[in-house]
Amino acid sequence: MKYVSAFVISLIVIPIDRAGGEPTPADAPPESAPAPVPPTAGDPGENSGGEVIEVHGVKPADPGTTRLDAGAARKAPGALGEPIRALALLPGVTTSIAAVGYPIIRGTLPGESRFTFDGIQLPMLYHFLLGTQVIHPSFIGDLELRAGGHGAEQGHLIGGHVALTPARQEATRTEIRASPLEIGAFRAQALTDATSAAVAARVGTLTAAARIYDTSTSLYYVDQQTRIVHRLGSGDALTLTSLGAFDYLGRPQEGLVEIIKLGFHRLDGRWTRERTSGSLRAGVETSLDVARSVKVYAPPEDPSIPPTRPHREGGRSYGVRAYADGRLRLAPWLGVRGGIEARHRTLVHGSEPFQFTESTDPYLGLARRVDAQGGWAAFDVRAGGLTITPGIRADVYHADLYGASVRHVTVDPRLAIEARLPRGARAELAVGMYAAPPQATLSEEPVVVGPLPMTDGAGSSGGMNRGVQGQVSIRTPLPGGLEGSVAAYYRDMHYAVDFGIGDKIFEEPCRTELRSAHVYRNIDTRSVGVEVMLRRDVGRSVSGWLSYSLAKVDRDFGFIQLPGEYDQRHTLNATAQWRRGRWTLGTTGHLHTGRALLDPQVANCMVTGLPDPVTYSFTSLHKLRRPPLAWRVDLRAERAFRFADWRMNLFFELQNASFTKEIVGYDYDTFEGRMIERTVFLLLPMVGLEVLL
């Protein structure tokens, strides 16, 4: 059984803007709100010199989209102050370990989903793939989860889409955080009447936690975010965004030192124009990714033996993306939207690239250059309470691999129909065809990580993953300040390359004439499910949400049908916060039924030359076993202290207050002749201090 435990003490300082009142990240609308409409001719504001009032609001989320305020997500028990972790509590989302880890959306591997910040795609979510998130929590305004049924604006995407929106940055706000793990700062303020900026940086170390396992390990990380918005007037704005993260791991082992470096940087500059009749956006984004491993061997004791050369794996990549999109209101009942984009990436893998599978099959091979172009168009036709949105998307994908070159052209039609129902309810039907190049995900139970840097284009010589998706969603306000939503979906996808089973085989023991069958190409996967959510937003004495997912994922190999990699039938999450006086108490409960795990088999085989049979264990893709139900409870308590000119919040959080463990795999001990359960026990207490000046 593995234990993971660390004590975290966190200090957060949040000065209040004395002129503007208290900044409350949980309540502030995101920066993505539409810019104020400039006065036009005949407008009372222009001719009479009357006061111009700016109203910032947020368009209600589509019925098929779940929006979560980053401030509320940050305070959800179990999230440990990282809003991205709260995604695991939303309907349609599972993780490899109960509510911890990369989100698996409707059974698709994390590498097949897309995670963006203000439209900028993130190549990784967490430091060291498992640690704190790469974006400072205060930099995020909202999290929006669209699990499926994407519109034509999303191309080369067959999984879910998690969009992080930027936090508002006009109001002055400073946050300083210090702990034995990290020191970080966030600052947002208006630089001039037209310019605002937000800057965040964190430097951290997980060395203390890592040394629970290995006393000589070193783990350091750094991340930075910068966003500058300059309003040109008349609804035009220029935005410059810089995102970056870098991780360093030094791990001495016997006879060698292994050094791993992971990191990325994105620089995005864009121009936006907002008018009552429409909007335009155009921008350029540069990208840099690093993923390297170096093993430096100790010199041999015998000086006559030449030293072993360092073993280097991985490399770096450079890229650029240009995009433009807009919308135009042709008539009160008709609008048109469209966009184009082009991107290029060069991947320099070095002499030995990372091996994501044990196979040397070139159909799983890495790319050296990727070029992609796409264009899309959609119409919004309004008829009474209905909005019908037909759309179409065309993409060209070209990859140069080692010794091969591929080019894929796809055309995907999409359709969405939204209806306004009585009493403020809304319904949506979204269907479409979807295609995407194979996306690598690191899947080694219980760790599943994706997307991965340096994997763009990997496996594309096998073809494109493609299929159809459809979902029906309803969202409605309920009495008592509640909101309810229900969604049902169906996905039928053909995987040209399924990285989830790249190294798994169909095995039959004792038959030496039979080869192990590796099957990872041309796999059909079907998933179907129902998701329910009941929520009550922040601002009331009791807030939180309840989510339930019923899902089924099947893989069809043609000769056999098996459960999908993350076929998890029932998932139930409940999180609630209760405010009374100066106390805020919160709890999160998570429960899920077991996924199908490889079930070790035992065989007694006669071996040539030996009189007695030999016992050995093996696994085969079709021999599976579901562990029992897993559950966990997290707790959070916060106490506010008020003084003359300042306030202080003291909080304590305990992840896995239920002290439960989860089975993540099975092994067979041939020596003792018994099955062994591989379990994970996560226990993480955190103490934090917020000071508001």
Next chain:
Amino acid sequence: MSIGRWLLLLAAGCQTTAEPYEVMAAANLAGTAGIEGPLEVLGAGRPASMFHLEHTVVAYDVRLPDEAPRRLRLFNPGSCDTPPDEVMLIEDLGTIRRVGDEVHFFVPTVIDGRRIEVDTIVATALMSFDPARTDPYVPYFLDMIAVVQDLGEDEPGPPPAPGFPQKGSGTAPWLACGAFTLR
């Protein structure tokens, strides 16, 4: 393919224009049973500086006269003129059979007591492309031939597992043979 059908496939998102993968070597099969075409050994999709012994083998363009499965094996030495009783079996790649316009590799396995043929599309073979890095179980590729045989031909003794050569195991009739050459 007609332009109309091409456009239909394009609209459905099914059209792909792919350029050939890297082929390191090929054995051009030829015989009297109507079986012919190249058995191709692919590169590993990695920098050439990375040495490896396991190679993907494809038979996409091999032509078979019918839907029946055939066995495909690798023997040593590398000449189709070698008498069958003098060749050494290096590796049994499984069976090949037609799938649409292509020929795929199939691997027999047993699932829940049923023997079935699993379409693995490609096969893997151990061979060296460096004459200085070989051994009896992983020979130099030029020292091998690819032979197509019928299924169900009994041979003396159990078939050897990969890596355990057995002399004289090529006595079943050869339907087609090809020696590997560098591409």
